Amino acid sequence: MAPLGKAIGVNYSGPPNADTKTFRGDIDPEWTVGNVPNGGYVLALVLEACILHQASTPHRDPIHVSAHFLQATSIAPFEVRVRTLRRGRGFTNVLADLVQQDRTRITAHLIFGSLEPPRLVPPSSYARRLPLYVHPSAAAATPMARPWRFKEHIKWAGDPHLRAQNAPDSPTRTTATTIGGGGLVWGAWFALTGRDERVTPASIAFLADTFLNLPSLLPRSERGGLVSGETWFPTMTLSIEFKAPIPPPSARHAARTVGLYSTGTFWGEPQGRHDAYVEIWTAPSELGEGKERGGWREEQFCLATATQMALSLPMEVNAGRAKYDAPKAEAKAKL
Structure with a gap:
């Protein structure tokens, strides 16, 4: 049971000059x-391994990652x-590739380079x-009405102005004469609660997968029977583009708080x-701390953007996935 910075831990095993490390x-x-590891957290493990792989090269910074989640991971080595x-x-x-019980669970293609501050600011x-x-x-x-076991390590404050845009009577709702538009929005300040925690390039993958999605934001009348707290939203694909280096903690930028903003537009079968x-986004202070001062908005910039395709499944599928993997993990541990 570790805070995020320690939970994203990998160790190199093998000769230093191997073609595949x-x-x-x-x-x-x-x-x-x-009962299933969070997809963004598991991708953070993959990203951390690749960062270590690139640490002694000129291209140390992740620029882009595109991951396919082939099968749910389990609580196992x-x-x-x-x-x-x-x-x-x-x-x-x-x-x-992230492998468990001799099966490739996640495969990812990453681009590394040298990340520089953004130009268009x-x-x-x-x-x-x-x-x-x-x-x-x-x-x-604001409370987190999600089946997340890591809630004690995080907190967030949802933006009520953005949430109001999803109301049925909001002027952002579409009509028969509307061109474009539609979808739902969400935003929040998000913080890691451990005083020694820090936002890192690897943790960006977890942050990119921690938000309220379109099915959860829809009014009950539009959900078609879906109950958010009883639904699992497994990630199928997740792509992240890193826009700027993470700034060091200062009076202008927080160490363990970020701004999250998300939109969702389409929902359907299968x-x-x-x-x-x-x-x-960067944050001007830690959540619930500091003091507002003039010009704070102009000093913040986007660290990364992400796109995701996910499913909406009953939580029973989540529980069944864990039961399916557990006997295999135990058998392998005895060998």
Whole structure:
């Protein structure tokens, strides 16, 4: 049972010059959704292994990761097998597979390079601005109605101004004469609760998978019988683009708090398949701490964006997946 910084732990095992490097570790039983490890947390393990793989090269920074979740992972030992596909002048392409019980559970293609501060920033009128309304020092913490076992390690404050845009009577709702539009939005200040915690490149993968999605935000009349707390939303694909380096803690940027903003537009079959777009932003202070000062919005920038395809399944499927894997893990541990 460890905070996120320690739970994202991998160890290299094998000769240093091997074509495929193997990193090993144990999935922490607390970082789960129900009985299945959170997809973003598990991808963070893959990303951490690849960061270690690239640590002694000129291309140390993750630029992009595209992951396919082939099968749900389990609370058991794992291996991440990493190999370099191509080294170029500006970028290195890396392939990584997370393996459990001799099965590839996640396969990922990553691009590494040298991450630089963004160019298109305020005061440019073309720059994307921070999409949250309230300063984190004044934001009211909101409950997490999700089957997350890691709740004690995190907290968030949902943005009421964004949530109001999803109301049935909101002017953002569409009509027969509307062109485009639609979908739902969500945003929050999100914090790791451990005082020694820090947002890291690997933890970005977890942050990109921690939000309220379209099925959860819909009014009950639009959900078709779906109950959010009784539904599992397993990730099928998750892609992340890293936009800027994580700034060091300062009076302008928090160490363990970020801004999250997400949108979802489409929901359908098969199996309640839906999309999500997520932005991860720097924060001017820790959640519930600090003091609002002039110009704080102009100093924040986007760290990463992510897109995801996920499903909507009953929680019974989640529980069944864990039961299916447990006997195999126990048998292998006895060998």
